Amino acid sequence: MTKVRHNDYGSLRPPAIGSWDPILTLSVVIPAYDCQGELERTLAALARQTYPAELTEVVVADDGSEPPIELRGLPGARVVRVGEGWGRGAARQAGQLAAAGEVIHWLDADMILDADHLEAHMRWHHLIDHAVVIGETRFVETPGEEGVQTEYTRRTLESTRMLKDAGSSAYLLHTGASTSVRADLLRAAGGVDPRLDMAEDTELGYRLAQAGAVFVPDPEARGRHVGPSTVMRREKDVHRHNWSFLGDLVPDLRWLRNHPRRHWLVPYVRVVVAATGYEETRACVDAALAGTLGDIAVTVVGPWGRLTGERRSSLDDPLLDLRLVHNLYRHEPRVTFAETPPVSGAPAPFLLTLPPGWALGADTLSRLVRLAEPGMLGLVCVALAESADGVVTARLERTAAFSRAAFFHGQADDLVDEMFGSLWVSGDEYGIVPVAEAEPPSSDVAKWRAVAAKRLDEVKALRAEVERLSAEAQRLERPSAEPVADGRRLSSLLRHLRSAG
Incomplete structure (x- = not known):
């Protein structure tokens, strides 16, 4: 399987349409609400597809339509009713949970596809198992028109060489109108958030990026959306609505996080420290929480399951230091406790692992992230000291890079360096010091x-x-x-x- 550096999928060579033999099964998932007429037009276009019918199923997720949606004239199509919740997020999630295909293809109910649309998508999924393919959606007033892309899509594709140079923001073009993804990658990313009725595709795109996805816009996967989108009709209202919650869920949207002290649901950086002595652990955690980068979370790793509630000596408890650390941070929303280190920072875009006995400077995290971002580095190793066991290091890992590396055999660090790049820097240069030398995190x-x-x-x-x-x-x-x-x-x-x- 070919390795893609950043989002430059130009090394992939999909076969020409009509010149290859597909083997993957495909589920087309269509959320639908009171749109029987539009849906029948969409299903008619699906009936003409060149992708083998025996490899294709269509799942329509009926989001409470009255009368209920009925399917006519398309073998392999079925309806599932949304059981819990309502809206596009709930419908997409219900549809993909009911789907059996190896690839999930999202489709709006008012799309008319060219006959080779599905085949164009599926070429990429036969090349790599972590592609997210984005069809070319044009908006028309009536069926039969050529239509146009949205201005935002056109500008983005032109300015990024069709997303090859889009870096970590390629997911922003992910849309539910016509995109496809391997089912196992979708589920590894957590599926669709059923609580979201709008911007669920953007939020899912962000999590797919953290799962290691490569975003591929294919101009040969043509489809036409009949009528303007909600964004085209009410752009300001849509932004006002979506930005109220996207700041919590998508830390990459830095401009939505301009409050200096707010707590955010998904951190920008997750910091991992080991619980050692009480004073030492407190110095490490407090320094991280007091830094100039406010949207972080700290995971303290230790044997927390040993802290039981039986009678004990309060001052001579063998687990006293561990208990004191837990007492100190159990009500701090930015601190969580774990028995083992997290294997990934997801959904946070960065994971920083700090060895015991070291504390971050006030601006350490901000500077390390600024170092990693321009070149989209996958790993920054910070050399702190030398010991008999080797070099003591702190590590800033890009979540998307290590998720991508997990698709391949080999050493993760080497794979990340090949696909994203890595760098060594000095701890002195970036303000990481022994806890004994750390400044108190006053004001x-x-x-x-x-x-x-x-x-x-x-x-x-x-x-x-x-x-x-x-x-x-x-x-x-x-x-x-x-x-x-x-x-x-x-x-x-x-x-x-x-x-x-």
């Missing part, structure tokens, strides 16, 4: 933020003064004593503004 971060806010206010005031003086200077035809003074003041303000940032 330094808050103080820095306060200072930064004050400087921003000063910059705003200075810019306003510069604008006032510039406007006055333009009104004066020739210099005089007063304008000269103002000119000096302007020069001084410009110097101050530059020094203020």
Whole structure:
């Protein structure tokens, strides 16, 4: 199986349509609600597909239609009713749970597909088992028109070489209108969130990316969506609705996380530390929680199952240090306890493992992530010290990179380096120190933020003064004593503004 670096799927060579022999089974899953007429048109297009009918099933997830959806004239098609919840997320999840195919193909109920649409998708799934294929959806007013892509889709594809250069944001084009994914990859990513009635496809796309997916837009997988999408009709309302919850679920959308102190459901970085002595563990965890990168979570690994509730000596308990750590953080929402280290950071995009006895600096995580992001590095190893057992290291792992590596045989670090790249840096350079040397996590971060806010206010005031003086200077035809003074003041303000940032 070919290895894809980042999202550059150009190394894959799919066969020409009509020139190959498929073997994978396919389930087309269509969420439907009160759309019998549109659905019949979509089913008619599915009946004409070149992908073998004996390898294809159609599952329509009826989301409470009245009267219920009926299927006519398409062998291999069946209806499942949404049992719990309602909306597109619940319907998609109910449909994929009922599906038996090795590949799940999402399809909207108002799509008209070209005859080779399914075959175009399936070529990629026969090449690699972690592809997410995105069909070319064009919007038309009436059937038979050529239609157009959305402006957002067109610009994104043009600016990223058809997502080959999209990096970690390729999932943003994932849509329920016409995409396909291996069923085992979908389920490894957690399936569809049934609580979401909108943006469930974006949120699922993010989790598929963390599961190691390669996103492939195929212009030969053509389909036409009859009528405008909800986004096309009510873009501002859709964004207002979706952004209220996507910030919690998709940490990659950094601009939705501009609050300095909020707790978010899915962290940007998960930090893993081992529970050792009480004071040492506290120093490690507190330093991580006090950093300038606020949307993190800490997993403390230890034998927590040994903390039973029988009578004991409160001060001479053999497990006293472990119990004190648990006491300290059991009500902290950003700290969880685990018996074993997590094998993946998912759904967080980054996992940082910190060895015992070391503490992060206030800006360590922010700087390490900024180091990893531009080149989409899969691994940053931070050398901390040398011991008899070798080099003591902290590791920042990109979740998507290690998930991708798990599809192949070999050493994970080597595979990640090949497909994403890796780097070694010094702990001194990035502020990781022994806990004995760590600064207490007092109010330094808050103080820095306060200072930064004050400087921003000063910059705003200075810019306003510069604008006032510039406007006055333009009104004066020739210099005089007063304008000269103002000119000096302007020069001084410009110097101050530059020094203020």
